[in-house]
Amino acid sequence: MSKSSLPAPDHAAALREALLAADFTADGLLDRLGAPAYAALARSETVPALRATRGDTPLDTLVRLFLLQRPVAEERARAALPLAECVADGWVSRADGTVRAGVDVRPYGGPDGEDWFIVSDLGCAVGGAGGIGSREEGVVLGVGGASTTLAGITVRTPVASALDLGTGSGIQALHAAQHATRVTATDLNPRALEFTRLTLALSGAAPADLREGSLFEPVGSDTFDLIVSNPPFVISPGARLTYRDGGMGGDDLCRTLVQESGDHLNEGGYAQFLANWQHVEGEEWQDRLRSWVPHGCDAWIVQREVQDVTQYAELWLRDSGDHRSDPAEYAERYEAWLDEFEARGATAVGFGWITLRKSAAAAAGNPSIVVEEWPHAVQQPLGQAVQEHFARQDYLRDQDDAALLAGHFVLAAEVVQEQVGMPGAEDPEHVVLRQHRGMMRATKVDAVAAGFAGVCDGSLPAGRILDAIAQLMAEDPVLLRDRTPQAIRLLVEEGFLEPAPGVVPQGQ
DSSP, rough: OOOOOOOOSHHHHHHHHHHHHOOOOOHHHHHEEEEEOOOOOOOTHHHHHHHOSSOOHHHHIIIIISSSSSOOOOOOOOHHHHHHHHHHHHEEEEEEEEEESEEEEEEOTTSSSOOEEEEESSSSSSSSSGGTTTTOOOOOOOHHHHHHHHHSSSOOOOEEEEEEEETSSHHHHHHHHEEEEEEEEEEEEEHHHHHHHHHHTTTTTOOOOOEESSGGGTTOOOEEEEEEEEOOOBBSSSSSOTBOOOOSSSHHHHHHHHHHHGGEEEEEEEEEEEEEEETTSOOOOHHHTTTTTTEEEEEEEEEEEEEEHHHHHHHHHHHHTTTGSSSHHHHHHHHHHHHHHHHHHHEEEEEEEEEEOEEEHHHOOOOOOEEEESEEEEOSSHHHHHHHHHHHHHHHHHHHHHHHHEEEEOOOTEEEEEEEEETTTTSSEEEEEEEESSSOOEEEEEEHHHHHHHHOOOEEEHHHHHHHHHHHOOOOOOHHHHHHHHHHHHHTTSSSSOTTTHHHHHHO
16 A cells, blocks of 8 residues: 555545535534434445435435545546546546446544535545455544544543544544644554545645654654544554554553653643553553653543453454455464563553643652542543543542532533432432542432432531531431531542632631
């Protein structure tokens, strides 16, 4: 695979205009294909979409051409596209009265309703290289679940500079271009940089500073307000596929990425990654990840999924299409994966999110490092929830028990109380507070914590609320004040309670 075979962006604006005129957008596809065929397309199943595009509208033509990679009649292509320009630039090829796509062009809806397009290798928009039986090293994928997950958790405040490290087809750079004055995108694969150029041009976004190289090598000593990376995090024996295999032993690539990012963050800046990490026999995985956090940074690390080494090896052998190879060859590759894990003492592999924030408190030796497992449903986008997490950590870092008792709190938005018990029972067996946004956490609380949370409207300090609860429940107010701050701290840390804005504590 070479860069020379890729389209030129010279007439991307004209092509974009034609795509929009045909309603070749995320919403337009859903309307034309219907929900079942649209969902099937995301699973790399094309038959329902072929059946739904039997007509001769420009949208039918574009779906068959760019998404389904079917040849279309030249006259139909001419009615849907500026054909001469698209042929000249290499977006499509023409032969024997038919037109074929040279790349995959996939509509992608931005967070504020923008109509964007992600450009990638043919057949690689979803499903991995195994989806098309390709094992070529330089293949560039389009939009997948990992891409959209990272885009959803990224903090989206306006910044001066952003870095998309390992840009691939450019989806993270495209998002960053909406709120960063300057975007730099890097990749070890030069074809990926060209695809990013095409994605940005076809989406009507400002061009990025594209640099070739590994990890932070292409940016030298440059620093950024935001760093995002969906790196080649797969822990594999060797580096067969650039888009997924790290090329370092074990989880060293992800560790190196995290550890080096601190030197490239501006004060208050965020670095956000997807990563895989090994669970090593005799070592707590949480401690392993804490050791990755660079000096001067706070961290929030969330493990979303864990697979044992056999499940993990099978997943990525299928991704590369090895399950369709000769059985003996497949068995040999499978053995190589298990040999690699055994040599490193790895029993499982975790997947999740890593967010770093550079802060003065962390630089002074008081970092906030939270490492947790949360395999449950969340509500994307989570960028605001990430900011709120670090804001809560900043608040709690400065609050001792006395300060918490003097503090004013409000119940966070969309938190509800659930009571669980036998039907007809006078009192519930337990009470649960549940969030309906963000991390969507749930926590079991006792009667005191439930009552406390229920009356927190910011008007009274926590200590006075506890005194009233003690009187109602005939408890010793001193003992209640002694044992409750830890519960308040946990409710604030997990986002059930928030410090009341603009309230200056006046006493307990």
